[in-house]
Amino acid sequence: MRFDSHCCIVGGGPAGMVLALLLGRAGIQTTIFEEHEDFERDFRGDTVHPSTMELMDALGLADRLLELPHAKIHRLMLDTPGGPIEMADLERLPTKFPYVTMMPQARFLDFLAGEIRKMPSVRLVMGAAVQGLLWDDPWGLSGIADRAPDAPQQGAGAGAAQAGAGAQAGGAARPDGPTPHPTLGRPAPAHRPDQPGHGPLPDDAIVRGVHYRTRDGQHDLRAPLTIGADGRFSRLRRLAGFELESSAPPMDVLWFRLPRHPHEPDDARGKIGKGHLMVILNRGDEWQIAYVIAKGGYKEIHDAGLPAFRQSITELAPEFTDRVDTLTDWHQTALLSVEAGRIRRWFRPGLLLIGDAAHVMSPVGGVGINYAVQDAIVAANVLTGPFREGRLRLRDLAAVQRQREIPTRIIQGFQRLVQNQIVTRALASDGMMMQPPPVMRLPILRDLVPRMLALGVWPVHLKS
């Protein structure tokens, strides 16, 4: 079979972009598709952790990355009735970068894109929405999987409504399709159950690449390995029939920003009380604030109105009384519906999932970006040799999962513990300020936890 690329990556988030960079650097022919035209999009976190900075350093890119505007967080303090308590001091970490680099994610991804575009072996295709998986099977059959295995044949369901590989590009609207595409702002073709080869991925199929849509039409790209790095709502996960085993974190997060005055401290701060929990992060001339609310509680907060919301902020953080009025519209807030979970198997023949596509992370500890990047490093470490030698096997894909699954389980277990021990209690409290559980102040935990969050459960280094 003729392939267009050795590796096809779907999704230009931290996982996909770092993997493209690493494979490109190793000379592996790689194509990466990102459905958006640029990286400016909803807020999705700005925390570049020390382990990611160490990777940038190993690639000789750290100094240039740090020339971009950023802020540094060295410590996390918790405000309590008895005064601030230090919860984490990153300066004690054994790393050249003992701080969290706060940089808008769009700038970080732009930076990676700039590096990727210099590499002759990588093609970064922006504005390319992957809609289906190309497959063939041992019987000589082939097709395009554009529907989740258990999705209904016609009409309803995300898979059916938004799929439609190969069908009637630019066709006229019909009552049973096409649905407007959220990114390109024009109709997506309807699912075509009448078209041979379209439908769900057969059990014994091997994934052979992707079917994607750009402004100029529908295209196929054939590759021996497709990497799904398409995030928490992964389409590839659905098409492959992988089920996300999710836990139900008790919270959602409302993100917003308030001005930061130059003389204010750099440290990140946490506040707990009055049924809420707030994490305040230094973003240079702004504070990035995570306002934790009970799961599904947004409607009630929204219905109570902005003045009530502003008041609840100042009750917990009186220091913002002088600037909370800058919040004049709900559009200045971003709601993160918190989910967490992972799939049992991250791969099948011809396909591997990494990052949020394989494991959706709770925001506790702000590790989602970090863990996605570490998946990419491990994938590059494991797969570069087999790519070069032209003998990629299923066990190579299994090796990536094996190396990443245990750290993911451990960190998700830790996040569950924090959610149950601290977040649930905080959301249920009606007192003004809560103390952290005494266990959190044990010196061993005070060092161990920041280390696990900042550097990973165990360090992941680039092999070559």
Ligand SMILES: Cc1cc2nc3c(=O)[nH]c(=O)nc-3n(C[C@H](O)[C@H](O)[C@H](O)COP(=O)(O)OP(=O)(O)OC[C@H]3O[C@@H](n4cnc5c(N)ncnc54)[C@H](O)[C@@H]3O)c2cc1C
């Ligand atoms: C509101 C919010 C705040 C967060 N805050 C933090 C934080 O402070 N720190 C932290 O570490 N993590 C944070 N996270 C989590 C973090 O964003 C993710 O864990 C991380 O981005 C995962 O990286 P990824 O590359 O796996 O997926 P993503 O970053 O989600 O990237 C997936 C990419 O795939 C693209 N894509 C999707 N479908 C297709 C398709 N069919 N075809 C082509 N492209 C496609 C998407 O456009 C996207 O660019 C936050 C998340 C949210 C939603």
